[in-house]
Amino acid sequence: MTLRRLAFLQWFGILGGGTVWFASFLAGAGVSQAVCNPASGRWGIPHDAVQIGITAFACAVIVLAEIASIAVFRATRDVDEQDPPPHGRLHFFASAALVSNVIFFMVILLAGIATVVDRTCHQG
Amino acid sequence: MNEYAVPRSTEARGAADVAAVARARRGPTTAFWGMALFVASETTLFAIMIGTYFYLRIKNLDWPPHGIPEPKVVVPLVLLGVLVAGSVPMQLAARAGRAGRLAVARSFLLVALVVQSGYFAMEVHEYAGDLSKFRPAAHAYGSIYFLLLGADHAHVALGLLLNLWLLGKLVRGLTTYRLNALSAIAFYWHAVNLITVAVTLTILSARL
Amino acid sequence: MWVERPGALGWLTTTDHKRVGLLYFWTTLVFFAAGGAEALLMRAQLAEPNNTLIGPDTYNQLFTMHGMTMIFWFIIPMTTGAFGNYFIPLMIGARDMAFPKLNALSFWIFLGSGIFLYIGLFTGFGPNAGWFDYVPLASRLYDPGRNIEFYALGLLFNGISSTLASINIITTIFKLRAPGMSFNRIPLFCFAMLAASLGLLFALPALSADLVYLFLDRNLGFHFFDPGHGGSTLLWQHLFWFFGHPEVYILIVPAFGIATEIIPAFTQRKMIAFPLVAIAELLVVFIGFGVWAHHMFATGIPTTTLVFFAGATAMVVIPSTIQVFAWSSTIFTGRAEFRTPLLFIIGFIVFFVVGGLTGVMFVAIPFDQQITDTYFVIAHFHYIIFGAAVFPIFGGMYYWFPKVTGRMYFERAGQLSFWIIFAGTNLLFFPMHIVGLLGMPRRVYTYPGNMGWTAYNVVESVGGAITLVGMLVLFANLFVSYRRGAPAPIDPWHGPTLEWTIPSPPPEYNFAVIPKISSAYPNWDVSDREADRQRLAEGVGVLDDGHEQIVSTFADGYPAEIVQMPHSSPWPILVALALSGFFAVLVVQKFGVAAVFAVLLALAVLGWHSKEPQEQ
Numbered sequence: 001m002t003l004r005r006l007a008f009l010q011w012f013g014i015l016g017g018g019t020v021w022f023a024s025f026l027a028g029a030g031v032s033q034a035v036c037n038p039a040s041g042r043w044g045i046p047h048d049a050v051q052i053g054i055t056a057f058a059c060a061v062i063v064l065a066e067i068a069s070i071a072v073f074r075a076t077r078d079v080d081e082q083d084p085p086p087h088g089r090l091h092f093f094a095s096a097a098l099v100s101n102v103i104f105f106m107v108i109l110l111a112g113i114a115t116v117v118d119r120t121c122h123q124g
Numbered sequence: 125m126n127e128y129a130v131p132r133s134t135e136a137r138g139a140a141d142v143a144a145v146a147r148a149r150r151g152p153t154t155a156f157w158g159m160a161l162f163v164a165s166e167t168t169l170f171a172i173m174i175g176t177y178f179y180l181r182i183k184n185l186d187w188p189p190h191g192i193p194e195p196k197v198v199v200p201l202v203l204l205g206v207l208v209a210g211s212v213p214m215q216l217a218a219r220a221g222r223a224g225r226l227a228v229a230r231s232f233l234l235v236a237l238v239v240q241s242g243y244f245a246m247e248v249h250e251y252a253g254d255l256s257k258f259r260p261a262a263h264a265y266g267s268i269y270f271l272l273l274g275a276d277h278a279h280v281a282l283g284l285l286l287n288l289w290l291l292g293k294l295v296r297g298l299t300t301y302r303l304n305a306l307s308a309i310a311f312y313w314h315a316v317n318l319i320t321v322a323v324t325l326t327i328l329s330a331r332l
Numbered sequence: 333m334w335v336e337r338p339g340a341l342g343w344l345t346t347t348d349h350k351r352v353g354l355l356y357f358w359t360t361l362v363f364f365a366a367g368g369a370e371a372l373l374m375r376a377q378l379a380e381p382n383n384t385l386i387g388p389d390t391y392n393q394l395f396t397m398h399g400m401t402m403i404f405w406f407i408i409p410m411t412t413g414a415f416g417n418y419f420i421p422l423m424i425g426a427r428d429m430a431f432p433k434l435n436a437l438s439f440w441i442f443l444g445s446g447i448f449l450y451i452g453l454f455t456g457f458g459p460n461a462g463w464f465d466y467v468p469l470a471s472r473l474y475d476p477g478r479n480i481e482f483y484a485l486g487l488l489f490n491g492i493s494s495t496l497a498s499i500n501i502i503t504t505i506f507k508l509r510a511p512g513m514s515f516n517r518i519p520l521f522c523f524a525m526l527a528a529s530l531g532l533l534f535a536l537p538a539l540s541a542d543l544v545y546l547f548l549d550r551n552l553g554f555h556f557f558d559p560g561h562g563g564s565t566l567l568w569q570h571l572f573w574f575f576g577h578p579e580v581y582i583l584i585v586p587a588f589g590i591a592t593e594i595i596p597a598f599t600q601r602k603m604i605a606f607p608l609v610a611i612a613e614l615l616v617v618f619i620g621f622g623v624w625a626h627h628m629f630a631t632g633i634p635t636t637t638l639v640f641f642a643g644a645t646a647m648v649v650i651p652s653t654i655q656v657f658a659w660s661s662t663i664f665t666g667r668a669e670f671r672t673p674l675l676f677i678i679g680f681i682v683f684f685v686v687g688g689l690t691g692v693m694f695v696a697i698p699f700d701q702q703i704t705d706t707y708f709v710i711a712h713f714h715y716i717i718f719g720a721a722v723f724p725i726f727g728g729m730y731y732w733f734p735k736v737t738g739r740m741y742f743e744r745a746g747q748l749s750f751w752i753i754f755a756g757t758n759l760l761f762f763p764m765h766i767v768g769l770l771g772m773p774r775r776v777y778t779y780p781g782n783m784g785w786t787a788y789n790v791v792e793s794v795g796g797a798i799t800l801v802g803m804l805v806l807f808a809n810l811f812v813s814y815r816r817g818a819p820a821p822i823d824p825w826h827g828p829t830l831e832w833t834i835p836s837p838p839p840e841y842n843f844a845v846i847p848k849i850s851s852a853y854p855n856w857d858v859s860d861r862e863a864d865r866q867r868l869a870e871g872v873g874v875l876d877d878g879h880e881q882i883v884s885t886f887a888d889g890y891p892a893e894i895v896q897m898p899h900s901s902p903w904p905i906l907v908a909l910a911l912s913g914f915f916a917v918l919v920v921q922k923f924g925v926a927a928v929f930a931v932l933l934a935l936a937v938l939g940w941h942s943k944e945p946q947e948q
Binding site for chain 1: 512514515517606607608611615618619622625630631632633634635636637638641643644646654852887888
Binding site: 126127128129130131132133134135145148149150151152153154157158161162164165166168169171172173176179180183184189260261262263264265266267268271285289299300301302 | 430431434495498499502503506507508511533534536537538540541544545548549552553554555556558559561562563564567570571574872873875877880882883885886890891892893894895896934938941944945946
């Protein structure tokens, strides 16, 4: 694999997960607020369907980010994380991303399932 | 040269030297990063205010509330186009500067400044007109409307002051410092223009 | 040519990161004493039921000022301004921060904002609605005096300092690393400072917006928070906590950074799972941006929305746990030397685990609704803030004392100070869990004698006194050691990072030769340090043509260009003075005079940019 492609996969792996989590979190919390507030009556947003869509999209992107990280990790498996750049740096970020993407995946799934299973707009 | 084989950027004298340094340098300058991070902070501020707008919107059945006119569509969008068009001469000015063509850079900067000043004057006129029709102290709609627009106009005004200052500096010649400033200020304008797009669309969303 | 101006003028115009760091250090200690005094007064009042030592209005100002002072005028400036400024350039092999004049400006603004706030307190208008200042209590209707103007303007003023400091720290870590220090070789302390600074940069705008809304509502009749005119009181809370939750992670992450330097030094072992610890620093702050409404579980927001925040709150624990395992296993598998700095870190781990466990308990919405606004919450966050943010600060003071002062501290007194403080803080804060579960509310100036809370409060107040004694021992130790400690060698601990390669205290220019970097533990790379001695002898990499600094690329640390750094300058303090005048006049609503100060500010900024680097 070329260095350019490795670098692209590395950055997508480390940044993609967090970005899609934050975007889906804002979208999901935002949709739930929009549905459960006075002005939303006339908009007729299908809450559960939208949330499932957001969650599914976000999970798909995270899986891709994790695959990208695994690819970079394997391509640099003979490299130590203190080794010289660029391969040391690539391996370092890939190692970190392997774990962070799993954490983001769990957050998205937890919230996505809970918001659908929960009785919509039930007061806390 | 030195053992690191990199330019001593502050030693550059004259536009050609400065351009050579800019070509030899790897990656954005610290000045650019400083501006990018400042822009990130201001962008977050506008994102928060836009979020406030929509949060208040979903709390209110009537938006705008009774008695307050809906926002105009044509004038804001035309003015927005004028402002965003100003990104072109700003970018061309930065590119000319990096190529060492100082007179060209100054000309594009002046064109940008004229366009942006015209935009600003029209917006101040519109803002005053809005204030004569409804007040921020009447309803939260007015509060967020005038603050969001006012903050945007303030950032445009800051950009005008930056352009004026830069023009004054560039009249006296090109140094690495001034070229870095030109690149950073061009970036500032692109950011302000994108933010203004978001702000304008937010304000216009009241018509939906 | 890297010589400071002598005397007081030298300090007023300094831009050297070490001097700015020291200015921050002493100033934050003064505010720490103020916040501590506020706490001790509260503990004295609460030592007895129905006590009349302090009345309710004063008490309200005390707990508000205590919270604000400790968070904004002690921990943030101590970790970012003092420790960050002093040690980041040293650890990355740089000669100063990226923007030295901006650095000085951050300090003078910070000082100005603190004086501004305390003028409010001493004129009887101290903020009095809690550090989180909820509306409608903080609205003009219920809090008509100037108190909340001091709150809003004081924090806006202070926020400017932190925003500028963040920009400086991030740019420095991104661009000023010595060549060879690619991202994977950045010391963990710097990762922590990067995380905290990124957090501050993106969190502060929410607080700034909130404070502007509040100021406008109170002074110009706007209606952001007024439900009678289309506004929302919850809007305040959402924005406050969007800032406030990342803020508390920002408070603690630099402390993690200090711990991750002290542990390798006193175990002579590299940190286990280095990439995971590095990413955990960043993750805890980043995920922390998604948990804010867990401070609002009792406000009636639908659970459909709350679950997003509960989910993130549950998962934000994981990066912290990764770090706890990494620290503990590094200590267990290394050759641990239990000197004072390491003792404070072990104490920190104990506090952090307990505080972290109670934090996880809050994820359960029903439990949270039971203990919200009780002393259980106070127990949780003081275990975290005092135990897990302040203990590493104390440990760091001891750890770096030899480097900064050139003297060794007295080890036995140091250990004594640790044990007294450890005992005192546990006595002070642990009973708060129990008395909170027994129903004692927060922010009450007194309580009846028949609630069963009295004995716990007495113990807490005693614990507070013991903590005070411990801190007096600590500061006396450092003060006496400064005068009479044994001269310190360059490298007393055989620490891992670059500050241990230069003299104690460091010279103005830090490094005579720009160091060669092969890992995140450069002081342990013997061949590199030998190569540096060789290069110095040959005049290679010395960069002594003026105030030179090398700039490198963002990801891989390849050399990019050589720049000139500013030297001393009067402009930072002048700009700060103009800004102080602006805020002072705003608090008394003289908007015209404020405009004059704004013009003065603009002129000072123009003056700042009047001389370019090559003209200095």
